[in-house]
Amino acid sequence: MILHDATTNPLLVATNVVKDYPSVKVLKGVNLSVTEGDSFAVIGPNGAGKTTLFKVLTGEVFADRGTVRFEGNDVTRMPEWKRVRLGFGRSFQVARVFKELSTQENVVIAIEAHERNTGRRPARRLACRPSPDVREAVEQTLLEVGLIDKRDEPARLLSHGDKKRLELAMSLALQPRILMLDEPTAGMSPADRRAATELIAAIRVRHRMTIILTEHDMEVVFGLASRVAVLHQGAVIATGTPAEVRDDAMVREIYLGSESAHA
Template structure:
């Protein structure tokens, strides 16, 4: 992999919590346009690494770059503005707001007026554009017919789609998905896999995802990194990862 293809570069990242080393000198690079999987047992450090990439946690050592920009010391809102968005393992919607309002709020990061001005009706032209784009994203994820429904009325799978739409409202170049298939039935998982491919292609995204459903990861991802006890134990194409003895022992089983 050459330097120009390294859209996200994780370089010797370590994170300590007191005497516990949650991430231990992890390095990998994600290529532009790739769907890249991050897997491993519970407690392996996957979500901690996501939190570091998105600025919710600072690394104890190491560095991060995105699109050839050093993002190691950036705050979460700066990282979001630079083109990185994420979803969470536990869905974090504004449950008492409509689907359209949930997506529109995220869009305000890219407006001149900001949330305060939007709420009070200032910069109306920009506000109209914001809601138009929010509706387009709801159409993209198949929720346009529920735009005025409160988020807490949605079925679980639709809440996942709404959360992805809200992340897409940040206009990301890199989208991080934290267990997007959690709680879904087999049909929903198959639909989600195809949906992730579609948004990657239509929006020219690079996608990094954590997921415990191994068949989905193996069928969807171009490459996979495997963490165990905070250490990187494998980094390869799905077939090679699936047959890696260290991965079988630590995570997949015989």
């Protein structure tokens, strides 16, 4: 069993995190340390607590016990919107976009929200006509995620894979320090999964960004992650490099042995 963890320049640290719901104990003393620049994957069987852990780390729900620290600061009871201002970006299993707006309008909203949050824009409604700087930033962001040709298309008409790309673009527009990706390739075709994996890898390198992801597809995990934690029944049973985790006897028995490629 591998349970060592990185301690150099920790960006996000969870210590003895416990989260219970009325009928079930979901997280049972989870410890994680994510180093700046990591691409860190959290894997485990369905019901292991991965999404709940994400919610606790991002402030969507609060831990019942334990602490969450970001850059050394205690954010355990800090709400989600405040963590976004600190530098958290987040995607969801089902992409959350403004379906009735165009692709580029979605990104405009994210960029202008970031400018207000950082004091670059007065606290008021969104501009009716984005400034030249915002329009340029939108173009660059859509180019980066491969949606520039669909800038005027209503988001509701985008394919599933393109909605996920748009959500990623909106997260990037917030200029996050850490990007939390919950099942970034869920529901995608094999071709879309490969494209999404390549895109995320390129974004991580280009922006020198720390990434935490949950993912069921082991090909995606081992293609993206520099470190992996395995959750089982609400507890971390192994943490290490992808090779170390893949070769761990307990992990193979509980998770990888029966579902070597998908879970």
